[in-house]
Amino acid sequence: MHIRVIGAPIDLGADRRGVDIGPSAIRYAGLHDHLRALGHTVSDFGNIHVPQPESRPIGSPKLKYLDPIVEVSEELANVVxxxxxxxxxxxxxxxxxxxxLGSISGVANVHKNLGIIWVDAHGDFNIEETSPSGNIHGMILAALVGQGNSRLTHIGGWAPKLNPENIVIVGARDLDPGEQELLRKHRVHVYTMSDVDRYGMSNIMSQAIEIAGRQDQPIHLSLDMDSLDPREAPGVGTPVRGGLSYREAHLAMEMVSDCKHMVSMDVVEVNSILDRENATALLAVELILSALGKKIL
Structure with missing residues (x-):
């Protein structure tokens, strides 16, 4: 496989600073050498340009940094x-x-019937009327299915990008009340940590892959490092106790790799300011490798 690494050091969608260092931290953790050791060809696009929050007005408190997030999303979609x-x-x-918003819009430009496996502690299915914070990182899935502000939904000039019934959220454990209603209304498949506890990660991921990859449709994998328990991944912006274990996360990645439907992947929310000795970035590299074919034996 020829892998193009694309850095998107965006630090505009959340209140807590530090995730803009994430792409560099993941690269520093040996990403390229490890991917090449698996037999992949790797080219690095570098980072797309992202303005610093201090350089741009925050805008509406219900849609913080809307203008620069739209600009970055348009550029990233084109690169993807x-x-x-x-x-x-x-x-x-x-x-x-x-x-x-940019990465998946870019994939959807090519793959019109796209399935999504969204591994995350959060649903990211708010709109401006339901969001308690106004932080756009919590609105992305809703925007991709055509819900919310039109400037978010119409990246690239068209909407919706996704069918909500092709989306599977895995590992959720922190959902806002209005967000819960929207998820139910749009029939998004949500597997909470309670589901993981009851049925096991193998069963959950088998179902997730069957839903997202139905009729052999392509899958985009979006891995938020806060899906893991903070004991495993301390360097994330919005940690929530009770997350995925080390082996549960690896099993999820290994099963996505085995299904052969994945066409793209993003990894988000590595916050090096809050990390310990780059542990979260090192773990991110391990999980990327599992998703891209590394086996124990």
Whole structure:
């Protein structure tokens, strides 16, 4: 596989600073050498340009930094589309989860019937009327299915990008009340940590892959490092206790790799300011490798 690494150091979608260092931290953790050791060809696009929050007005408190997030999303979507049209696998490194608006829009430009496996402690299915914070990283999935502010929904000039019934959220454990209603209304498949506890990660991921990859449709994997328990991944912007274990996360990645439907991947929310000895970035690299074919035996 020819992998194009794309950095998206966006630090505009959340209140807590530090995730803009994430792409560099993941690269520093040996990403390229490890991918090449698996037999992949790797090229690095570098980072797309992202303005610093201090350089731009915050705008509406209900949609913080809307203008620059739209600008970044448009650029990232074009870069991801170009990678796919060049027969490359886009691996996008964040940055907060608002970057998935651009990464998934770029994939959807090429793959019109796209399935999503969204591994995250949060649903990211708020709109401005339901969001308690106004942080756009919590609105991305809703925007991709055409819900919310039109400037978010119409990245690239069209909407919706996704069918909500092709989306599977895995590992959720922190959902806002209005967000819960929207998820139910739009029939998004949500597997909470309670579901993981009851049925086991193997069963959950088998169902997730069957839903997202139905009729052999392509899958985009979006991995938020806060899906893991903070004991495993201390360097994230919005940690929530009771998350995935080390082996549960690896099993999820290994099963996505085995299904052979994944066409793109993003990894988000590595916050090096809050990390310990780059542990979360090192773990991110391990999980990327599992998703891209590394086996124990």
């Amino acid at each position: 589309t170009d990678a796919l049209k060049s027969d490359q696998f886009p691996l996008i490194l964040g940055g907060d989860h608002s970057m998935a």
